[in-house]
Amino acid sequence: RKEVEQDPGPFNVPEGATVAFNCTYSNSASQSFFWYRQDCRKEPKLLMSVYSSGNEDGRFTAQLNRASQYISLLIRDSKLSDSATYLCVVIRLSGSARQLTFGSGTQLTVLP
């Protein structure tokens, strides 16, 4: 089983739609969680951190459920510019180092 599993997508949604992505992780020792966004042929860019209490940044809401070991990202009122691949990221301690694992990514296309 992969350490981080993510919705395979692709998601094609109309402008203005609400779309949700989920990721599950297998290692209960995982400590920190993030969502990154990657545009075609560009580097991943941090979108937001994910906390158990949930956090919101404008149209984006991220949630962590430690008991069920999943994280989610909700995008409201989708814009054309939201089209990208969304990657969940899980960080855990590996010895004295922090090890980051990416999910496989979910491709989102917002259609006019």
Added chain:
Amino acid sequence: DTEVTQTPKHLVMGMTNKKSLKCEQHMGHRAMYWYKQKAKKPPELMFVYSYEKLSINESVPSRFSPECPNSSLLNLHLHALQPEDSALYLCASSQVGGGASKTYEQYFGPGTRLTVT
């Protein structure tokens, strides 16, 4: 300033060449990372440096040799690569410290697109 820079942007090399990829950050981060990303796949961790010391090597072949000359610079020396090593090579950096319970987000450079012929 949350910028990580990488040079070159593109690199084409033969299987017998020796080349180096360079990464630089001036955010005061003491952890730096190399990732390899193939098309339509997520980045895969190769190496982690923490306080200029190699802390993780994800069983990367010896034809890839990392080097961290100081806290701002990270190099990846390439020698005798194979065509399947063609990929986007991403550098990232992050803060460290704050105890075992604290982890920090990583900031990525734009990558070097490597083609091995």
